[in-house]
Amino acid sequence: MADLLECVPNFSEGRDEEIIAELRSALGIPGVTLLDVHSDRDHNRSVFTLVGTPEALVDAVYQAARVAAERIDLTKHTGAHPRLGATDVVPFIPLTGTPMSTAVEASRALADRVWTGLSIPVYFYEESATQPERVNLEQVRGKGFEEALATVAAEPRRRPDIGNPQLHPTAGAVITGARGPLIAYNIYLNTPDITIAKAIAKTVRHSGGGLRFVKALGLDIPERGCVQVSMNLTNFRRSAMFTVFDLVRQAAESYGVAVTDSEVVGLLPAAALFDVARHYLRMHHFEENQVLEMRLLETNPDEALAS
Amino acid sequence: MADLLECVPNFSEGRDEEIIAELRSALGIPGVTLLDVHSDRDHNRSVFTLVGTPEALVDAVYQAARVAAERIDLTKHTGAHPRLGATDVVPFIPLTGTPMSTAVEASRALADRVWTGLSIPVYFYEESATQPERVNLEQVRGKGFEEALATVAAEPRRRPDIGNPQLHPTAGAVITGARGPLIAYNIYLNTPDITIAKAIAKTVRHSGGGLRFVKALGLDIPERGCVQVSMNLTNFRRSAMFTVFDLVRQAAESYGVAVTDSEVVGLLPAAALFDVARHYLRMHHFEENQVLEMRLLETNPDEALAS
Numbered sequence: 001m002a003d004l005l006e007c008v009p010n011f012s013e014g015r016d017e018e019i020i021a022e023l024r025s026a027l028g029i030p031g032v033t034l035l036d037v038h039s040d041r042d043h044n045r046s047v048f049t050l051v052g053t054p055e056a057l058v059d060a061v062y063q064a065a066r067v068a069a070e071r072i073d074l075t076k077h078t079g080a081h082p083r084l085g086a087t088d089v090v091p092f093i094p095l096t097g098t099p100m101s102t103a104v105e106a107s108r109a110l111a112d113r114v115w116t117g118l119s120i121p122v123y124f125y126e127e128s129a130t131q132p133e134r135v136n137l138e139q140v141r142g143k144g145f146e147e148a149l150a151t152v153a154a155e156p157r158r159r160p161d162i163g164n165p166q167l168h169p170t171a172g173a174v175i176t177g178a179r180g181p182l183i184a185y186n187i188y189l190n191t192p193d194i195t196i197a198k199a200i201a202k203t204v205r206h207s208g209g210g211l212r213f214v215k216a217l218g219l220d221i222p223e224r225g226c227v228q229v230s231m232n233l234t235n236f237r238r239s240a241m242f243t244v245f246d247l248v249r250q251a252a253e254s255y256g257v258a259v260t261d262s263e264v265v266g267l268l269p270a271a272a273l274f275d276v277a278r279h280y281l282r283m284h285h286f287e288e289n290q291v292l293e294m295r296l297l298e299t300n301p302d303e304a305l306a307s
Numbered sequence: 308m309a310d311l312l313e314c315v316p317n318f319s320e321g322r323d324e325e326i327i328a329e330l331r332s333a334l335g336i337p338g339v340t341l342l343d344v345h346s347d348r349d350h351n352r353s354v355f356t357l358v359g360t361p362e363a364l365v366d367a368v369y370q371a372a373r374v375a376a377e378r379i380d381l382t383k384h385t386g387a388h389p390r391l392g393a394t395d396v397v398p399f400i401p402l403t404g405t406p407m408s409t410a411v412e413a414s415r416a417l418a419d420r421v422w423t424g425l426s427i428p429v430y431f432y433e434e435s436a437t438q439p440e441r442v443n444l445e446q447v448r449g450k451g452f453e454e455a456l457a458t459v460a461a462e463p464r465r466r467p468d469i470g471n472p473q474l475h476p477t478a479g480a481v482i483t484g485a486r487g488p489l490i491a492y493n494i495y496l497n498t499p500d501i502t503i504a505k506a507i508a509k510t511v512r513h514s515g516g517g518l519r520f521v522k523a524l525g526l527d528i529p530e531r532g533c534v535q536v537s538m539n540l541t542n543f544r545r546s547a548m549f550t551v552f553d554l555v556r557q558a559a560e561s562y563g564v565a566v567t568d569s570e571v572v573g574l575l576p577a578a579a580l581f582d583v584a585r586h587y588l589r590m591h592h593f594e595e596n597q598v599l600e601m602r603l604l605e606t607n608p609d610e611a612l613a614s
Contacts, residue, residue, distance in 0.1 A: 276584035
């Protein structure tokens, strides 16, 4: 049984096709499956979605971080997206059945490789954070590369977790850590009244007194002539999809409004949907390894992936 | 993208550990993952649960059928379970995302290998059946090996689909075909009254006027002090788990009885649970390849990283 992780490294290059191809090539090693690449010219940033064993992912990202360090010079970088490093942020996310500790260990292993091999210091965030004020990515990144390069060494409180207090002169620092999967989840209502969507969003989101791991906005969807409660679920184990759905449905009912449908934007882990089935079918003793495909991935991922 | 199948070959040997080990060894080739082995001494029968690519599965089952033909002599066989062949029945079942046609093709390929290589004739059943009266396994198997060996050759209506009209003198015939996954699904009620479970079972099952692809019994579960509606779901796409659950729940309510929980016994395909989540969350446009783990199983890592 091999634990599998998702890994979503963000590199500060979204314009030079040659460098993006080199990064992609460095990530393409046995044991790593590339699910998606998204490059943004305005942000000047490329985001790769990978799945694989922890060892293979760490090795792949290390090789790509070497390419990034050689080919990206942050002193000459322009782009709308904030950044601290050429390899800017590397989250490791457990797939269904893999413990969070495996993702944390992968971030530690990557940090050691990056500092030892590339002399780039590393910060840990989210579940890998060593201090509460480093859990949040934006707090770790602060005002970005230029400011950090000039000031971090002199401020002990802002020292990297691994390596020099000084940032790398052109590659900055890497921020890595473990986190749960983020699910982009939208619920549509049979009304064009945006005030209702906004009111429901406020009820359901954490900042408004709602669910701990839900961010929500009310949005107008003119092409459908209706409104939407647009959400990010940051911990589907603790603020579950079915809880979110039922809360929005009940809140909508109080306005005499119905839910017409809901959608996940992008990818989500199988476990989030298994939890929904388990809840509504009252399958209190259901185990994820009863699912054929999960057992297949857990039994022998190499054979499962052979084609 | 590689299509994956489940395959559950049944061999007419459940007592001789040496032969069972030889069958297991023959099945263990690259591209095939063995999920389960179940040998029954009374039935004198062993059932293997395999997952893999169609090509690898066909090859593995062919190699095991060769072992079975060499080592099992049906003229000397005793056992409670009915049988027509040393390799008795070989269903191919599509995993989530794989079309039924791929499973049908696998059964055709196996039949050709078995007849050409081992001179054992083959019958097709379920989705691979060539005649309506051969869809049902029990109808194809009839009264079993001895009776078929003596009579089949003289009855054109009972000729094998592939190969001689004459059965193999010691290995009989192989029955193979494609079918959907079977889900063993039980729903528990908060009453010890078996008459209620029996009445609900009758309502929900096809033979009682209920759902087309549901077989159901009412059972007493004395160790829990309650009763259970015990079901086999033979087509979860058309008689869905959520439909079954809601029907049983409503029927129970009409007796003032509640559903305490439900359970799947053994394995089930991920798609059956995705359908449940899709239904209750009203995710009308959900696609299975939005699930990370499904995408991982569907993607050939080499292809994904090429170009």
